[in-house]
Amino acid sequence: MSKPRQTSRRTWVAAWAVLCVVGLVGTAGLKASSAPDPQPNKHVSAECRDLIADIKTQLDKARPEAGNDGILAFSRQQHSAEDCSNELRDFFRNDR
Template sequence: MPKPIRTSRRTWAAAWMVLCAAGLAATAGLDASSAPDPQPERPVSAECAEYVADIDRQLAEAEQEGGGDEVLAFSRVQAGIGEDCNDELRDHLLGHR
């Protein structure tokens, strides 16, 4: 039976370092390539844009009146405003926080 080839501890440590470095480089490359693409802008209907502008106007009026203890409420449903406006309004209001 042939004798196994003896290698030094330094050789094993160097081999492990090379493998670890290659693994880290591969992981970084995969993470960079799998970044999500930015969402394209959705077209906003004229009614929705008008509704968002009206809410902005009401918020500005409430802010000018002062009263920091007041609550400004809006109804969830308005005639002529579709479901697509809910997402746009939520994004718009969350962006102003």
């Protein structure tokens, strides 16, 4: 009966390294292919656009003086005014 051929330690390490690289490349490919689609642009009313533009102007004026410590903004609320809280939240998330 013949002896089974013994595989060297280097061969095992090389095979293990190749399998790891193949796994990492496969994982990266799957993550890239399952990236979420960007959100479609929502319609923002003229009133909210004006409010956001006003806040942006105030932020641009305040940043050189105050640094980047944080700013609190309140939306205007009138009986007939539209609620712009979601648009303001999106604006401040994108501003970071």
